[in-house]
Amino acid sequence: MTTADSPHRADGWTAAVRQRLGLGRLLPLGGPADGVWISERAAVSVLRRWVCVSGPGPVLGEMRIVPADPDAAPAPALPPPPSALPPGPLRIEAAMSATADQPLPAAAAVLRSALLEAAAARLGLVVTEVDLRVTELLDTVPDRPAPEASGVRGAEPEGTAGVAAAGVPGVAALTRVLGNAVHTDADHVRVELATDGSHQALDVALAVRVVVAAALAGHPPVTVLVTAVVDAE
Structure with missing residues (x-):
């Protein structure tokens, strides 16, 4: 049986699935005891933004963030979000393009340093390896693309937990990609939110x-999932 609003419901369900898949991996933020995760999309957006504002240099291509050693990752102290990676050191894998006016090892070192700095200072990601591969030699450095929009809609804070979370400095908005912004389980509460890019994401979540x-x-016990980092204007 169908109803008049079935297409609208289907469109809403499809959009929700696309938004969830668009988050990418859910990466551990901080250490095993911190109880914080961040979407790969949010993390990559911050890293790209940092490289863009760091000045002329290599151009980042495709990027992914994976466990540095999946077999050695410790068990989380608190329940992770669905399908989240276990806590443990991470590795950034990225493609880069560079011009011939700088030796490639030097260009890669500059980019590697910028990525490590951004991961630690802006996010709180524990990154121990950066694996770069050169995919193109450029005659000139192209204009850097504008940062992507977060693509995550904010949610109105509801209930005691939602109002408390929304009032923490550095919280840009609560979000609801995996469900309600505040998910209450039998043994813990999970809060889903976006942080302000002028604050370190891990500090805000803690x-x-x-x-x-x-x-x-x-x-x-409370855990936090950061689904977006909003660039401060």
């Missing part, structure tokens, strides 16, 4: 964990 746990009766 502050949210503390504030939300203190606001709720029984002070349950």
Whole structure:
């Protein structure tokens, strides 16, 4: 049986699935005890943005972030989001294009340094390896592309946990890609949000964990999923 609004519901379901898949991997942010994850899309966006503002240099191509040693990753201290990677060191794999006016090893070293700095300072990602491959030699460095929009819609804060999380400095908005912005389970609460790019994502998420746990009766364990990092204007 169909109804008049079935196409609209189908469109909404399709958009939700595309948004969820667009997050990419859910990466551990910080260490095993921190209880924080970030979407690969959000992390890559910040890394690209940082490279763009760092000045002239190699151009980043395709990028992915994977566990540095999947077999050695410790178990998380708190329940991870669905399909999230286990906590542990990460490796950035990226393609790069460069001009011939600088030796390739030197150009790669500059890019590697920028990526490591951004991962630590802007996000809180534990990255121990950066694997770069040169895919193209350029005559001139092209204009750098504008950063991608986050593609994640904000959600109105609801309930004690939502209001508490939304009030933490550095929280740009609550989001609802995996479901409700605040997901309450039997043994923990998970908060999904976007952070302001002027704050380190891990610092914001850890502050949210503390504030939300203190606001709720029984002070349950709290985990955080960062789905987007919003560039501060």
